Amino acid sequence: MMRFLLLFSRQGKLRLQKWFTPMTEREKKKITRDMTTMVLSRQPRSCNFLHWKDLKIIYKRYASLYFCLAIENQENELIALEVIHRYVELLDKYFGNVCELDIIFNFEKAYFILDEFLMGGEIQETSKQMVNRSIEASDMLQETMEEYMSKPAF
Amino acid sequence: MPAVSKGDGMRGLAVFISDIRNCKSKEAEIKRINKELANIRSKFKGDKALDGYSKKKYVCKLLFIFLLGHDIDFGHMEAVNLLSSNKYTEKQIGYLFISVLVNSNSELIRLINNAIKNDLSSRNPTFMCLALHCIANVGSREMAEAFASEIPRILVAGDTMDSVKQSAALCLLRLYKTSPDLVLMGEWTSRVVHLLNDQHMGVVTAAISLITCLSQKNPDEFKTCVSLAVSRLSRIVSSASTDLQDYTYYFVPAPWLSCKLLRLLQCYPPPEDGAVKGRLVECLETILNKAQEPPKSKKVQHSNAKNAILFEAISLIIHYDSEPNLLVRACNQLGQFLQHRETNLRYLALESMCTLASSEFSHEAVKTHIETVINALKTERDVSVRQRAADLLYAMCDRSNAKQIVAEMLSYLETADYSIREEMVLKVAILAEKYAVDYSWYVDTILNLIRIAGDYVSEEVWYRVIQIVINRDDVQGYAAKTVFEALQAPACHENMVKVGGYILGEFGNLIAGDPRSSPLVQFNLLHSKFHLCSVPTRALLLSAYIKFINLFPETKATIQEVLRCDSQIRNSDVELQQRAVEYLKLSSIASTDVLATVLEEMPPFPERESSILAKLKKKKGPGAVSVPDLEDSKREGGELNGGGERGPDTTAMASSNASTPSPSADLLGIRSAAPVGAAPASAGSLLVDVFSEAGPAAPSAAVNDDGFLSSAPPSEDPAPPLPEADDLLNKFVCKNNGVLFENQLLQIGIKSEYRQNLGRMYLFYGNKTSVQFASFTTTTSCPGELQSHILFVHHVVSLCSQTIHFRQLGTSLQLCPLIVPRCQPPLQPPLPCVFSP
Numbered sequence: 006m007m008r009f010l011l012l013f014s015r016q017g018k019l020r021l022q023k024w025f026t027p028m029t030e031r032e033k034k035k036i037t038r039d040m041t042t043m044v045l046s047r048q049p050r051s052c053n054f055l056h057w058k059d060l061k062i063i064y065k066r067y068a069s070l071y072f073c074l075a076i077e078n079q080e081n082e083l084i085a086l087e088v089i090h091r092y093v094e095l096l097d098k099y100f101g102n103v104c105e106l107d108i109i110f111n112f113e114k115a116y117f118i119l120d121e122f123l124m125g126g127e128i129q130e131t132s133k134q135m136v137n138r139s140i141e142a143s144d145m146l147q148e149t150m151e152e153y154m155s156k157p158a159f
Numbered sequence: 160m161p162a163v164s165k166g167d168g169m170r171g172l173a174v175f176i177s178d179i180r181n182c183k184s185k186e187a188e189i190k191r192i193n194k195e196l197a198n199i200r201s202k203f204k205g206d207k208a209l210d211g212y213s214k215k216k217y218v219c220k221l222l223f224i225f226l227l228g229h230d231i232d233f234g235h236m237e238a239v240n241l242l243s244s245n246k247y248t249e250k251q252i253g254y255l256f257i258s259v260l261v262n263s264n265s266e267l268i269r270l271i272n273n274a275i276k277n278d279l280s281s282r283n284p285t286f287m288c289l290a291l292h293c294i295a296n297v298g299s300r301e302m303a304e305a306f307a308s309e310i311p312r313i314l315v316a317g318d319t320m321d322s323v324k325q326s327a328a329l330c331l332l333r334l335y336k337t338s339p340d341l342v343l344m345g346e347w348t349s350r351v352v353h354l355l356n357d358q359h360m361g362v363v364t365a366a367i368s369l370i371t372c373l374s375q376k377n378p379d380e381f382k383t384c385v386s387l388a389v390s391r392l393s394r395i396v397s398s399a400s401t402d403l404q405d406y407t408y409y410f411v412p413a414p415w416l417s418c419k420l421l422r423l424l425q426c427y428p429p430p431e432d433g434a435v436k437g438r439l440v441e442c443l444e445t446i447l448n449k450a451q452e453p454p455k456s457k458k459v460q461h462s463n464a465k466n467a468i469l470f471e472a473i474s475l476i477i478h479y480d481s482e483p484n485l486l487v488r489a490c491n492q493l494g495q496f497l498q499h500r501e502t503n504l505r506y507l508a509l510e511s512m513c514t515l516a517s518s519e520f521s522h523e524a525v526k527t528h529i530e531t532v533i534n535a536l537k538t539e540r541d542v543s544v545r546q547r548a549a550d551l552l553y554a555m556c557d558r559s560n561a562k563q564i565v566a567e568m569l570s571y572l573e574t575a576d577y578s579i580r581e582e583m584v585l586k587v588a589i590l591a592e593k594y595a596v597d598y599s600w601y602v603d604t605i606l607n608l609i610r611i612a613g614d615y616v617s618e619e620v621w622y623r624v625i626q627i628v629i630n631r632d633d634v635q636g637y638a639a640k641t642v643f644e645a646l647q648a649p650a651c652h653e654n655m656v657k658v659g660g661y662i663l664g665e666f667g668n669l670i671a672g673d674p675r676s677s678p679l680v681q682f683n684l685l686h687s688k689f690h691l692c693s694v695p696t697r698a699l700l701l702s703a704y705i706k707f708i709n710l711f712p713e714t715k716a717t718i719q720e721v722l723r724c725d726s727q728i729r730n731s732d733v734e735l736q737q738r739a740v741e742y743l744k745l746s747s748i749a750s751t752d753v754l755a756t757v758l759e760e761m762p763p764f765p766e767r768e769s770s771i772l773a774k775l776k777k778k779k780g781p782g783a784v785s786v787p788d789l790e791d792s793k794r795e796g797g798e799l800n801g802g803g804e805r806g807p808d809t810t811a812m813a814s815s816n817a818s819t820p821s822p823s824a825d826l827l828g829i830r831s832a833a834p835v836g837a838a839p840a841s842a843g844s845l846l847v848d849v850f851s852e853a854g855p856a857a858p859s860a861a862v863n864d865d866g867f868l869s870s871a872p873p874s875e876d877p878a879p880p881l882p883e884a885d886d887l888l889n890k891f892v893c894k895n896n897g898v899l900f901e902n903q904l905l906q907i908g909i910k911s912e913y914r915q916n917l918g919r920m921y922l923f924y925g926n927k928t929s930v931q932f933a934s935f936t937t938t939t940s941c942p943g944e945l946q947s948h949i950l951f952v953h954h955v956v957s958l959c960s961q962t963i964h965f966r967q968l969g970t971s972l973q974l975c976p977l978i979v980p981r982c983q984p985p986l987q988p989p990l991p992c993v994f995s996p
Contacts, residue, residue, distance in 0.1 A: 083467035
């Protein structure tokens, strides 16, 4: 089971946080601090796995963002690395050449995509097509660009 | 304009986010946020009702502000209102908000649950999924109570859409983890297991997580899943890469599902059914074979997915621990990975080998890689890989390679990362103790540990080395010599001073013959470190000094001078002051034999579980790397013990460690005066147990020239089964102390001292019952023929002689009459005494 997924920039700014178990705000803040310190201080060519307390931390850097995933001790690290990669692929497909700005300005979409892919700390759907299809289906329920442009700007 | 790629981007939100990003300082950011919060608050409180779009926008803004790290204390109501909207996007934001900002307001919870219920029964798959997501994200007890019965129904219903089934499975899993008592699988069990055969791979993937968790808790109910899992796995493994279409990941068929299936199989022992087992073994062999084939793609994702399945398969093989050829193949495969280019694979190989090392089939195979592992320890650039290598060395250590491994670990320790040093120290200490054939090597190793990583040598470690040195006669001299040399280093760690002080205090006499380590030299060496040490160490050194006075009377004047000086007897620390004063007084007024009695050599420690092992387990937490078998160390614990000195049953020892100290130990340890020469420095658990009330006991035989007869220390045996009276009596031929008499009611112990024509006997009475003795008197008489020779003086050193109240069973007692026989000719045993209850 996955415990949490964090995305943060090289400066340590948190861009996305998904917690799969209930935790107090204080705990979350502390964990975030610990993760950012630990991951940002890693050497460039080290391995992608760390031990932290009783969890395994899998991290990978994509451009300016660090993806940090915590899994329980008995889980498979390599497949968790591929979970991260699959999520990046999904974001990429949705946003088209996704970059950090996309995630900043469309944070709620990033959460929605994550929710289609993972649930309750487990993988829900591993087929890229299926996930994309359901995201696109929900997008169909939204407005067009013209309607968007006529919206108030405050 | 920020990038907006699809429909419902909220323009106001995008503008707000831009503003925040453009803020130059933290204050500006907070100012902008507060402005926005005020705006939203006024909008929410406003007279006219907000339309759905605006509500959605503001709720989303609040969410954004929250995720930035600021606290939000309003907006929940509006978010809950969004849930009842018909528009999907509004619902979505509403659900997202309440999943992220979980609120425990019961009114809100009721409303939320209502909304979820509506969505669940709406038959609209997207709405149902949203609701299920929310339940899975929040997973609170209230939600579990409301929905735990409904979700299984959704899961197994024939008309549920596949996507909803997936969500339902994982939602149920989440509820089961948080409130297992509310999720009753009962009637759904077989249908849930049957999901493993579903056509839709996504459904299988989701269902298998649920089944794995359920199997762990109720293995018997779900054991039918094993054969289904095996057949599914073999279908996947043998499928061509085009068969599974979108479930193929970079030419690897269904890697996630394969891993999950293998994980599910690890919840069960190897299948009993021959056909199923055969199929499974075939599967595993195929996976192992595939690892040897050239890769189908250069991309790292392909190799990661392929190797993920391989490592999971190896975990399964290790878990089964029953197919030797598979185990050996797994070991070889891991051996190959040990030298792979990719750091990740080397890391994982080291980690997996740790588990392999504990299996009897593969232990030898693992040991063949010792050189590679040592090399990894020395040359790896990544600290976490080096750490795994150290763990593996620890796991593969056995008698044949213990010395080599300990040496390597010690040299690694010199440059190791500070965060792992303490753990490494514990491990080296455990290995050194466990595999020590020659205890001087053990002493060397521990002293090296202190020298290299003194700060990280916890108390348990150096207590243990002292315990072992005391228990083993053969290593005492060596220890004294080595410690003496180590102390001569210009900068030695405080732990070294502690160990050195203690050992020289006890065994300094063994090296005192050599002029280079004469008593005064030893004292000066210790004293030169004195002022550099902390208070507990200094206290320990003071104890060592008084022991020196006992061992080497020629140093008495020098040491007394030291004790007498103001910095000791007027020291601001109470403990040091007390010790200095008491030791000074003791050295001045006590006669040599009393001094020798008080400062007798430490008796051997009773055998007990190594607290080092317990500390290591606690440090590593659950799911730690395998530690050497505890029973193993207990079995070998006999060797640690001082040869044939004592033979108490270890189990009896364990029981006597508990709160009620054994009657006989108490019996002889009780004195009305406070124990002199308190136990060495810190009250570690090891020493306190032994020294609870008694001070250091019987005199050391070697140095005492007053002709005391006593040789054996007072017995610390737990109460043995009631021995025969004769046996008890007979032992006093050559012993002065011991249990004189014992029956169901009473235990009488005796401690006696003799000097020339004077003797002193202390008699201790222990009440073994739980009732008070109403009256208890003792009389002593002398047999006829000896009467002329012996003059008795009978003192009762207690409060009153008529009615003496005893405390409860097993605890200490008060009465210790003092009998002082004086006789002219030498005494002839036995001396009868009559006790009348």
